[in-house]
Amino acid sequence: MDIKGKHLLMDAFECDEVILNDPSLLRRILVEAALDAEMEVLHCYFHQFTPQGITGILVLATSHLSIHTWPEENYASLDFYTCGDKEIIEIGYALVKQLASKKAVVYSISRGIQHAETPTKNRQHAESTRLLNRGDDSDHVSLKQLLSGQHDILFHQKNRIQDIQLIKASDIRMYLDEQLQFSSLDEHAYHEALVHPIFAASLRPHRILILGGGDGLALREVLKYKEVKEIDLVEIDADVVNAAMNVEELKKLNQRSFEDSRVTVHIQDAVDYLSLNSACYDIIIIDFPDPTNKKISTLYTKEFYALLQRSLSRSGLVVCQSNSPRDTPIVFWSINKTMKASQFYTLSYHTIIPSFGDWGFHIGSKTPLSAPILSTDILYTTLPSDFTKLMRFSPHSLSKKQFAVVNSAEHLVLHKIFKKEGLYL
Structure with missing residues (x-):
């Protein structure tokens, strides 16, 4: 070169x-x-x-x-x-x-x-891209560049659900259907933001449900709380959990979270699990992929959030990863509006994740939260000491709130909005 x-x-x-x-x-x-x-x-x-x-x-x-x-x-x-x-x-x-x-x-x-390509030059190029691109097309490009250089395939399994690739180069990355799920460089920024604000708001975080999150990284953060007694993790893809439980590099990253006695894994579709569930949870954590297609969009509907209502205790809380309030603001605020249409009171926040940019979340509750969420005593590395700083949004993001829609089974539009907002360029 x-x-x-x-x-x-x-x-x-x-x-x-x-x-x-x-x-x-x-x-x-x-x-x-x-x-x-x-x-x-x-x-x-x-x-x-x-x-x-x-x-x-x-x-x-x-x-x-x-x-x-x-x-x-x-x-x-x-x-x-x-x-x-x-x-x-x-x-x-x-x-x-x-x-x-x-x-x-x-x-x-x-x-x-x-x-002329050489292994050394390929490695230099692959390590330097560092996953700054966003969106599926960019993920395809970064994955192609990564695979053209020096790397190790830690796990690769293509099943009826998806194509799973766990790759080690200068960092460890997981791709599902060639869409980046995490980089070990900055996954803490995402998973700490997903977990710790809702625990700071919870009055009784004893029984926890995680939907998705088969890599065990959100589970790692939940297990930091000694008051947690039981955790049910529902993951549709057994191969993702298999990788998280058996690949040494990923086990080190998730701190062997699946070996904790408080954890029960359910290899099951989230809708099926919630439909049959009779238990009540104090916290439900939703770690689903982005609504890139019609099938995933059904996991962000008014009907799905109604199922969550049934599985929450009276003071229970739910948190949902909700895409970027900067890059996909209408998607972000539509998830908020859909949760409200399902009788949730909502609290919105966001943080910066280098691999993905500005990333947002919504907390839902059956009753209004009585006090501001300030912080938690658990050690974290990427969040501010005052969580209320995460709840301030730019004028650009707030201006898009007026265009939000309710995503429902009869009016399934979130994946269409996602595409229109430019992630498929």
């Missing part, structure tokens, strides 16, 4: 929100970084949004340096590309530090033209 450029993609978490909302300060920070990299700045433009947030870009003689900030999330993403000779990785780390970031992920990518 002839290297034509160096590219850094940076996710900065837990930044100082004052810095993230100061355009003049951000301009100075970026210009100084460009000068440290011995680059010529041709043009600067910074735009401040109302009520908060900034987008800024420096046009460089060797390419560009840009930043996008979400002060309400204490998060910023940066893009630094250069065709110059100067090594920029350390400058990237310094940039993140100047945002007072307590945690960051820096992706280093070598850009260029592929010539």
Whole structure:
């Protein structure tokens, strides 16, 4: 490969929100970084949004340096590309530090033209893609790139339900039907957000139901709570659970969660399980795939949420992963509206997951939550100390709420909205 450029993609978490909302300060920070990299700045433009947030870009003689900030999330993403000779990785780390970031992920990518392929070069290319693309088409591309380089197939099984691939390269990734399910680089950000806010809101988290989540990663977070007495995990695909229980790398990732005596696994369709279930749960965690097709869309209907109502205790809570409030805001708010149509009171929140971007969740309850969700005593690594920060949404996301619809068996539209919002480009 002839290297034509160096590219850094940076996710900065837990930044100082004052810095993230100061355009003049951000301009100075970026210009100084460009000068440290011995680059010529041709043009600067910074735009401040109302009520908060900034987008800024420096046009460089060797390419560009840009930043996008979400002060309400204490998060910023940066893009630094250069065709110059100067090594920029350390400058990237310094940039993140100047945002007072307590945690960051820096992706280093070598850009260029592929010539004769060698195993070493393939590995470099595969490791550098780091799963920043979103959506099924992008997942197909990243998977193809990954498989063309040096990697290990930890588990591969194609059954009547789906095609399961567990792959180890620079990280561990699971694909279902070539759609990325998780990367070990940042899966904690998703699973901590899925589990801990609902536990912080629960008055009696003794009996738990997990729908989906056959990889055992949400289960790992639930098992951190000593007050939990029983956990039923319902997964339709036995092969996913088989991988989670027997592949050493995945067992290490889920901390052997299926070996805990409190856990009972049910290999069963979620609708069938709920239809026959007579137990009441204090917390139900829904970890289903995105509504990419008609079949999965039925798991996000008014009728399905009515089944959940039957299986919840009076003070019980349900949480549902609900796609991106930024990339698929109508899908996100339609799930909220559908839950409300099923007599749930709802509470919405979101967080940043580098592999997927801004990702949202809804908590449902039979009665209004009496107090704000602040935090939990359990140790976590990716969430703010005050969970109420997760409940602030951008004006763009909130503006799409008016277009939300109720997804029902008679009016099954969520998968159509999902496609229209651009994940299938």
